Structure formats: C-alpha cells, structure tokens
Amino acid sequence: MTRLEKDFSLKKHNTFHLDVHAKFFVEVHSKEDLIEALNIPEARENKIFILGDGANVLFKSDFNGLIIKNSIKGIRTIEENDDHVILEVGSGVDWHELVTYTVNNNLQGIENLAFIPGTVGAAPVQNIAAYGQELAETFETLTAISIETGEEKVFTKEECEFKYRDSIFKGELKDKYFITQVRLKLSKHFKGVDTTYHSRYESLESELQSIATLPYKLKDIYNAVISIRKKKLPQVEEIGTIGSTFANPFITQEQLKELQKIVPHVQFYPINKMLYPKMDDPALIGLEVVKVPAGWLLEEMGYKGVRDGNVGTFPRHALCVVAYDGARGEEVYAFTEKMRGDFKKKYGITLKYEVNVI
Ligand SMILES: Cc1cc2nc3c(=O)[nH]c(=O)nc-3n(C[C@H](O)[C@H](O)[C@H](O)COP(=O)(O)OP(=O)(O)OC[C@H]3O[C@@H](n4cnc5c(N)ncnc54)[C@H](O)[C@@H]3O)c2cc1C
Structure with missing residues (x-):
C-alpha cells in the first residue's frame, strides 16, 4: 500500500542534501505499488518525477509535482x-x-x-x-x-x-x-583484468600493484576501484555532491587545435578507441572527434577546491561541485552556470550537464 506525503522534504533523497520540498511524494516497493501510485488523482493532475537515490539530480527549487521514489528490491x-x-x-x-x-x-x-x-x-x-x-x-x-x-x-x-x-x-x-x-x-569465467585504464591522476594498474599480488583476482579489481574512488571522490554521506556535474566534452580536430593554443598539454582521447556506438551530438557524426577532460580543464582555470558562499568544488576534483550546509538549489545552479559560462569564455566549448537539472 502506498502512502502519499505532502510538502515532503527531499533532503535525505538527494546527495547534494538540498532541503527542497516536493508537493507530493510517494515511495513504491513493487510494481503493484507503482500502478497504484500512478492511479491516484495527484498522479494524474501533476507532473511526475521518478527518483532513485538522487545521486544525479540537481533540484533548482521545490518540486511542484509528484515524486515517485523507487524502492523495488530483489x-x-x-x-x-x-x-x-x-x-x-x-x-x-x-x-x-x-x-x-x-x-x-x-x-x-x-x-x-x-x-x-x-x-x-x-x-x-x-x-x-x-x-x-x-x-x-x-x-x-x-x-x-x-x-x-x-x-x-x-x-x-x-x-x-x-x-x-x-x-x-x-x-x-x-x-x-x-x-x-x-x-x-x-x-562465470574470469577473463583477467584490463588494467589499461588510466588518467592523468590515477591508474588501475598502480592501485592493483599497491593492494594485491599477481595473478589479480576479480575481488582485487573491485577493491582497487573502491580504493581509488575513496581517495579521489567526495563521500556522499559526508558532503553534498552528485559527482561529475558535467560530461567530458567531445570536440572536433579543429576545436582541439584551437584548445591546444590555450592549453598545449591538454590530454585527449580519440573517439574511435571508445565503446560508445553513437555520438550524442548529431553535428559531430562522421567527423573525427576526441574527448577532452572537463575536470582537468576546469582545474587549469583555478576551479579546484574553490568556494563561493555555500557552494564550491571538491579540493581533489574540480568537476565535483559540492554543496555545504544550508546551500539552496538555486545557489548551486547559479554556481554551475557560472562554471559553464567561464569555461565557454576561456575555451570556446559548451559544457553539457551530466547531472539532471530539475
Ligand atoms: C560521488 C559520486 C560519484 C559518481 N560517480 C559516477 C561514475 O563514476 N560514473 C557514472 O556514470 N555516474 C557516477 N555518478 C552519478 C550517479 O551515481 C549515477 O548517475 C547513478 O546512476 C544515479 O542513480 P540514482 O538512483 O541516484 O538516480 P537519480 O539521481 O535518483 O536519478 C537520475 C535520473 O534517472 C531517472 N531515474 C532514476 N530511476 C529511474 C527509474 N527506475 N526509471 C526511470 N528513470 C529513473 C531520474 O528521473 C533522473 O532523471 C556519481 C555520483 C556521485 C554522487
């Protein structure tokens, strides 16, 4: 049986820990609950938003509709x-x-x-x-x-x-x-470990070397990934964040040349080495495209570990926007928009939100 809540605080349901309110809120534990929730008058008369753990959502303000929180297990x-x-x-x-x-x-x-x-x-x-x-x-x-x-x-x-x-x-x-x-x-068969993943800051191989011995096992990779993430990223229980606020931009070779004039040592990853079968920007289809690291480019602009009022970026990762106690949704959004504007001004590239801005 679903229980409808009114003027419900979402503070515990988004990892920015923003105290935004939903006009209506219902939690569903099964398909039956969900069907029931979709049939209540509040569902038919209001816009609906599906919520998991809110680890990829930025609520700019209160949500004037029905939130359906997902708790279907098994x-x-x-x-x-x-x-x-x-x-x-x-x-x-x-x-x-x-x-x-x-x-x-x-x-x-x-x-x-x-x-x-x-x-x-x-x-x-x-x-x-x-x-x-x-x-x-x-x-x-x-x-x-x-x-x-x-x-x-x-x-x-x-x-x-x-x-x-x-x-x-x-x-x-x-x-x-x-x-x-x-x-x-x-x-069911362990196919070994692909340790080739690395970025400017971290390498799966060196983490594995420091925590495990050859031949590496499945659990070793799992532990290495957790260990890297704990060192690099904010823990959502301790600080309000949604991880990477923006996606890494895909740019053309011409744009890359322009970018290299501003930051000659920029790292880039040829798109043909990536797994994604389709581009998300139709304008780039058929062109030779590279991916560039938004976090590093923001860091070059001095965006690592900055703070403006109740909002800032994580000291170890410029792409992670963090919200401090008392931050409001619109404040966080204003900060992310400023980051995008500054990025565009500096590099001529428009950052796309990875987080769902609501
Ligand atoms: C510290 C940190 C690190 C992160 N690192 C990574 C990373 O390495 N890689 C990565 O890809 N992401 C990463 N993320 C982003 C986030 O963890 C993922 O996007 C995750 O899948 C969000 O899950 P959620 O349940 O919180 O979704 P929510 O934030 O609740 O929802 C996200 C979107 O999905 C929709 N949605 C949620 N559930 C459903 C459903 N059942 N049916 C239909 N639509 C649904 C929502 O409506 C919303 O639009 C990170 C986030 C944080 C906070």
Missing part, C-alpha cells in the same frame, strides 16, 4: 549455464550492493563500476561508466512501466540507445517510463 538468477548467469534485478536495489553481490559470487562484468552511488534502475538512464567499463557491456534487457498508460514494456539494448553517459531515457523517453527491473549477463 536480485534473482533467471538463466545459468557453464559460461554465464543472467540476473534480474529490482530497479530499487542499491547499485554498489549489486556489484558486491556479483563479485562475491565470482561473476565478472560490472566490477569496475563498484562504489557508484545510486540505484540499479538509474544505471541504464545515463549508461553509467567508470574505469573503462560501462553498463551497456553487460546489459541484456530492462522492463519499464509507462507513466501515461501503466503498460509494461521490455526494452532491448538497441532500444535503449546507449551512448556516452546517455540513453533514450535521458532523451526522447525522459520521464515517460519507470524502469522496474534490469537484466544483466555476467561471465
């Missing part, structure tokens, strides 16, 4: 052979809890995605990725319920249109479907 094996296992996971399961479950059961495929905050249902929405792995690699299908009709639909990988930090659920089908279950295919 992990079960629906197929198993000598080679692989297919898990069906409730979309309200904690993502890191799922990764831990797979590693403890010697199932390979999502270990590099350890310690990413949020729910399983939000993972396909932005095709979560980290340390050279992305959700799309193990994704099989998902089940979702239409907010408008209440009908259930199974989406294949192709239908999800996964891209870099993007999917159809962030675009055309934004706020149209509530994802209830996700199926992932994981390998």
Whole structure:
C-alpha cells in the first residue's frame, strides 16, 4: 500500500542534501505499488518525477509535482549455464550492493563500476561508466512501466540507445517510463583484468600493484576501484555532491587545435578507441572527434577546491561541485552556470550537464 506525503522534504533523497520540498511524494516497493501510485488523482493532475537515490539530480527549487521514489528490491538468477548467469534485478536495489553481490559470487562484468552511488534502475538512464567499463557491456534487457498508460514494456539494448553517459531515457523517453527491473549477463569465467585504464591522476594498474599480488583476482579489481574512488571522490554521506556535474566534452580536430593554443598539454582521447556506438551530438557524426577532460580543464582555470558562499568544488576534483550546509538549489545552479559560462569564455566549448537539472 502506498502512502502519499505532502510538502515532503527531499533532503535525505538527494546527495547534494538540498532541503527542497516536493508537493507530493510517494515511495513504491513493487510494481503493484507503482500502478497504484500512478492511479491516484495527484498522479494524474501533476507532473511526475521518478527518483532513485538522487545521486544525479540537481533540484533548482521545490518540486511542484509528484515524486515517485523507487524502492523495488530483489536480485534473482533467471538463466545459468557453464559460461554465464543472467540476473534480474529490482530497479530499487542499491547499485554498489549489486556489484558486491556479483563479485562475491565470482561473476565478472560490472566490477569496475563498484562504489557508484545510486540505484540499479538509474544505471541504464545515463549508461553509467567508470574505469573503462560501462553498463551497456553487460546489459541484456530492462522492463519499464509507462507513466501515461501503466503498460509494461521490455526494452532491448538497441532500444535503449546507449551512448556516452546517455540513453533514450535521458532523451526522447525522459520521464515517460519507470524502469522496474534490469537484466544483466555476467561471465562465470574470469577473463583477467584490463588494467589499461588510466588518467592523468590515477591508474588501475598502480592501485592493483599497491593492494594485491599477481595473478589479480576479480575481488582485487573491485577493491582497487573502491580504493581509488575513496581517495579521489567526495563521500556522499559526508558532503553534498552528485559527482561529475558535467560530461567530458567531445570536440572536433579543429576545436582541439584551437584548445591546444590555450592549453598545449591538454590530454585527449580519440573517439574511435571508445565503446560508445553513437555520438550524442548529431553535428559531430562522421567527423573525427576526441574527448577532452572537463575536470582537468576546469582545474587549469583555478576551479579546484574553490568556494563561493555555500557552494564550491571538491579540493581533489574540480568537476565535483559540492554543496555545504544550508546551500539552496538555486545557489548551486547559479554556481554551475557560472562554471559553464567561464569555461565557454576561456575555451570556446559548451559544457553539457551530466547531472539532471530539475
Ligand atoms: C560521488 C559520486 C560519484 C559518481 N560517480 C559516477 C561514475 O563514476 N560514473 C557514472 O556514470 N555516474 C557516477 N555518478 C552519478 C550517479 O551515481 C549515477 O548517475 C547513478 O546512476 C544515479 O542513480 P540514482 O538512483 O541516484 O538516480 P537519480 O539521481 O535518483 O536519478 C537520475 C535520473 O534517472 C531517472 N531515474 C532514476 N530511476 C529511474 C527509474 N527506475 N526509471 C526511470 N528513470 C529513473 C531520474 O528521473 C533522473 O532523471 C556519481 C555520483 C556521485 C554522487
């Protein structure tokens, strides 16, 4: 049975810890709860927003509608052979809890995605990725319920249109479907470790060397990723943040040349080395494109560890905007807009929000 709350504080339901209020709020624990919630008058008369753990949402102000908070749990094996296992996971399961479950059961495929905050249902929405792995690699299908009709639909990988930090659920089908279950295919055979991932600041290989011995095991990768993330990123229990506020920009070779005039030592990653099958900007299709690190470029501008009132950036990562006690949504948004404006002025490149600004 669902319980409708009114003028509900979302402080505990977004990792910026912003004390914004929702006009209406309901938490669902099953598909039945969800169908019931979609049929209440408040759902038909107001706009609806689906909320996981709020680890990728910036509420600019109070939400004048109905928030449906996802708490649909359960992990079960629906197929198993000598080679692989297919898990069906409730979309309200904690993502890191799922990764831990797979590693403890010697199932390979999502270990590099350890310690990413949020729910399983939000993972396909932005095709979560980290340390050279992305959700799309193990994704099989998902089940979702239409907010408008209440009908259930199974989406294949192709239908999800996964891209870099993007999917159809962030675009055309934004706020149209509530994802209830996700199926992932994981390998029972340990295929070894791809330790080639590195950035200017960190390397999976050197972290593995410092915490484990050869031959590396599945659990070693998991532990190495957690260890790097704890050193580099803010912990959401301690400080308000949503991690990376902006996505790394994709730019053309011409734009890169211009950028190199300003920052000659900028790192860049050729797009053909990346896994994303489709670009998110149609204007770039067919062009030779590179990805450049937004965090490092912001750091070059002096944006690491700055503070303006109740908002700032994390001292170890310029891309992580942090909200201090008492910060208001509009204050955080004004700060991120200033960052984007300054970035555009300095480099001529427009940053795209990775966080969902509501
Ligand atoms: C410290 C930190 C580090 C992070 N590191 C990474 C990283 O390395 N890689 C990465 O990819 N992300 C990272 N993130 C971002 C975040 O963890 C992911 O985007 C995560 O998937 C968000 O999950 P959530 O449940 O909190 O989603 P929410 O923030 O609640 O929602 C995000 C979006 O998904 C939609 N949504 C949520 N659940 C559903 C559902 N069941 N059905 C349909 N739509 C839904 C919401 O409406 C919203 O638009 C990081 C965040 C933080 C705070």
